[in-house]
Amino acid sequence: MELGIAGKKALLCASNAGLGLACAKAIAAEGVDVVINGRNADKIASAESEIRAVATGRVVSVQADVTTDEGRAALLSVCPDPDILLNNNAGPKPKRFMETERQDWEQTYYANYLAPILLVHAVLPTMLERGFGRIVNVTSAMVTTPRPHHTMSAGARAGLTASLKALSLEVVSQNVTINNLLPERIDSPRQIEMAKAAMKREGLTFEEARAAQVQSVAAKRLGRLEEFAAMFAFLCSVQAGYISGSNIHVDGGSYPGLV
Numbered sequence: 001m002e003l004g005i006a007g008k009k010a011l012l013c014a015s016n017a018g019l020g021l022a023c024a025k026a027i028a029a030e031g032v033d034v035v036i037n038g039r040n041a042d043k044i045a046s047a048e049s050e051i052r053a054v055a056t057g058r059v060v061s062v063q064a065d066v067t068t069d070e071g072r073a074a075l076l077s078v079c080p081d082p083d084i085l086l087n088n089n090a091g092p093k094p095k096r097f098m099e100t101e102r103q104d105w106e107q108t109y110y111a112n113y114l115a116p117i118l119l120v121h122a123v124l125p126t127m128l129e130r131g132f133g134r135i136v137n138v139t140s141a142m143v144t145t146p147r148p149h150h151t152m153s154a155g156a157r158a159g160l161t162a163s164l165k166a167l168s169l170e171v172v173s174q175n176v177t178i179n180n181l182l183p184e185r186i187d188s189p190r191q192i193e194m195a196k197a198a199m200k201r202e203g204l205t206f207e208e209a210r211a212a213q214v215q216s217v218a219a220k221r222l223g224r225l226e227e228f229a230a231m232f233a234f235l236c237s238v239q240a241g242y243i244s245g246s247n248i249h250v251d252g253g254s255y256p257g258l259v
Helices: 018-028 041-052 069-078 102-130 151-174 189-202 206-215 225-236
Strands: 009-012 033-038 059-063 084-087 133-138 176-183 247-250
Touching: 009 018, 018 033, 018 041, 018 084, 018 133, 018 189, 018 225, 033 041, 033 069, 041 059, 059 069, 069 102, 084 102, 102 133, 102 151, 102 176, 133 151, 133 225, 151 176, 176 225, 189 206, 225 247
Parallel strands: 009 033, 009 084, 033 059, 084 133, 133 176, 176 247
Antiparallel strands: none
């Protein structure tokens, strides 16, 4: 399928590894000029090399922390008017409610709510002027199926979902769409982190924790990064202009609800 986005510009947060890197590669291969981001110089350099191997457009990397004003300013100085914005950031470490402290909540708020909101606020005007914009937020299955050890992630990301749902109703008539991808058990570095947390929380070996991850998925396998990225690329396409304000589970059929 020709996605119709060759020559568009994309700003992709936290795209030097995992889900973000997979998304960057997917649209770079479609001819999109991409600006990738991360905090680690070595990871950024490696990611840029991977993307250039498949890209047919420009690839620019920016070392910056998107949770800070300075970091967002650095990104926007390189790409102030993207056609595509990927809001993505690492989630907080799993903790049960009474294990959390105030600073945990503040860090989660800045990383998983305020930073993406401020980036949308910055890039939305030019999207509306052009009559084209694709905003995709990587949130979490915890938005629709919260778990006791993910109270921080569920709260911040559900808040982001609600705020941008309201905005989506206003801007879709100008061909600016806002959607959320809810990953569950995509085989990324995040799942290694989750397995190690389960080892500590439940007294499991690493092998047992990884096996439990697989068994928790209806498809009985972990998702591939390329599968997640393909959905992202489609949501960025011209064909996806009638999809907005949606939560899309990429979870091997595991979401148990009807709506």
